[in-house]
Amino acid sequence: MTEPYGAAERLRREFGALGVVADVHDGYGLALVSVRDGLVVWCNGERFWWQAGWDERGGRPAYASRPVSGAEEVARLVVARCAELRRIRFGERTDPGRVRSGEQAEWPRAQADERATAPEPERPQGPV
Template identity: 80%
Template sequence: MTDVHDGYGLALVSVWDGLVVWCNGDRFWWQAGWDEQCGRPAYASRPVSGAEEVARLVAARYAELRRVRFGERTDPGQIQAGERADPPRDRAGERAAEPMPPQGPV
């Protein structure tokens, strides 16, 4: 599932956590990784005339992010019943707290 938005002369598609593709009508760009030396995201960009290449590159980045999230698995359908992926981690690398159930009237 993706979200598609437009405004300010840009269109964007939120593909996955950490993967948004922007387009201004002339170019596509997206976060292609992390620049360790600069400590910031590294972006890739291609002209709209290369839309097929963009699709392949974005699909490869999506697969890479899924491998990071789910280990070596690339398809969530490969997760067995009763098994689940690790919960998200906070910035310090520790497991995030499990969500609290909604509190209603007792």
Template identity: 55%
Template sequence: MRESSESFGPVVPTGTTALETAESLRRELAVRQITGDVHGGYGLALVSVWVGLVVWCDGERFWWRTGWSLQRGRFVYAWHPAGDPERAAGRIAAVHAELQERHMPPWLVPEVAEMDHGPR
């Protein structure tokens, strides 16, 4: 891993694509029993983790929404260097756990999983 001269911290080695970096995050999330789908195109990649939790990657950074700023009227984002997918996965796992507590889609709740909930 090479160090960046910017204040953003370490970046991934040259030649690592956004898709490869996103896949490394998906693998680290899987270690934590969190599944994700990776999608790539146009130099970016996404890791779809949970309802309301999508992680973007450009090959240098991961970023995801963490909330809403009433003062600024826009979303607030967190980011992490893509060269450190293990720690990024730990941070994302914490957000995932919080979202699971607040929003469990009915089709995932065991007691009602067999019911027809209509189109998804």
């Protein structure tokens, strides 16, 4: 098993090679690589994993996972996920930092409305 911090540092360098700034944090037997767009890659020394989408049926995040030996592939996949998140949040504009003078990047209204009106989860019926 690889030491989590070392594997996470290797992934951070792969992000750097792709022009993506990332930070590494470690503790409690895990290392985290924080990437732009709010995406975090976890590492336990054996595998990397990150939120790759949303499981509609389960109503929860869907995760992707790869062995630490695949740091280059993980970096490419995570960068692609970041681009997908930017498209979702900012429409066709791929980089919110490229807003022209006088423009303002906005969050899609549907997302804000959905968060504001999300129903509470059902509580179990009967004895638990």
